Amino acid sequence: MGLQAVLHLIYPPQCLTCDSLVTSDFGLCGPCWRDTAFITGLVCDQCGVPLPGEETGKRLRCDDCLTLARPWAQGRAALLYRDNGRRIVLALKHGDRLDLARPAAGWMRRVAAPMLVPGMLVAPVPLHWLRLFTRRYNQAALLSSALARAAGLEHCPDLLTRPRNTHSQEGRGREARFENMAGAIRLHPARKARVAGRHVLLVDDVMTSGATFAAGAEACLSAGAKEVSVLALARVAKEG
Structure with a gap:
């Protein structure tokens, strides 16, 4: 045995x-x-939210992504942020359940398959140092590390920094979320050579409006990234 x-x-x-x-x-x-509401079937190609209809192989976008100018190329999420999906995210984020990162990264890798390309650089959405000190770990970095390892891709945990404390986005409307995140994320000054001319995959635990991903994507593109894609463990979606 x-x-x-x-x-x-x-x-x-x-x-x-x-x-x-x-x-x-x-x-x-x-x-x-x-x-647990795993996201399957037809989804928006830019934010990963489920769409009505059947998979046809065509890249479709939801109403929000048709309205907003997303700076990233493609986006996916593994779960809907509700029921057990919400409990899993909160346990990883606030409950010290670091063991959840490995299976969660497996679910994320499955939905991210259409976006992964050889030589892609994987990086997490950063926390402000004060929040990192309080929480002791960045849940997005746990997910991005496990994902990169499983997919055989290069991981850069400190590619981006968040010098300004943006506080929680909870309770803010869409416009307020984007205003709060404007210019809040920057490329680490010592990492510019690693991002220039490359495809970058940004990873976070939850996507709501996309404001945080937009700030991260803009920082990468400004530093010379060829293209940016985004991946979240869970996606907040409108009911009904």
Whole structure:
């Protein structure tokens, strides 16, 4: 009997979000799986929000992405930010559940497949130093590191910086979110050579309006990036 099998006998695998037993590590039990809104099928090519209709192979955009000038080329998200998807994000972000980064990165890699290209540079959306000090880790960096490792891509955890404390975006309208993030993210001055002429994939835990991703994408493009794509663990979507 292998070591892994012995460990499973002593410590049976449990669901990521409850105490139910599951058949493999980093899995969800049946009820939690059904309560997790994985994004599949037809999606907006720029922000990853689900769209009505069936997949045709054509790149379509949602109403928001037709209205807003997104500075990035493509975008995807693995989950909808509701029910168990919201609980997973909050556990990773505020509950010290660092173990969630590995399975979450696997879900993200699956939906990101159409965007991944050889030589792509993966980087997280940065935290302001004060928030990083308080939280002790950047959940976006945990996700981007696990994703880059699984996809065999280069990872640069400090590609971007956030010199201005933008505080929480919660409760702000769309315009206020963009105003709050304007110029708030910059390229690390020592990392310009790593981004010039390359495809960059920016990673974050949640996408709502896209203001944070826009600030990060603009910083990369201003430094000479060839193209920027974005990837979130969860996407906030309008109900109905």
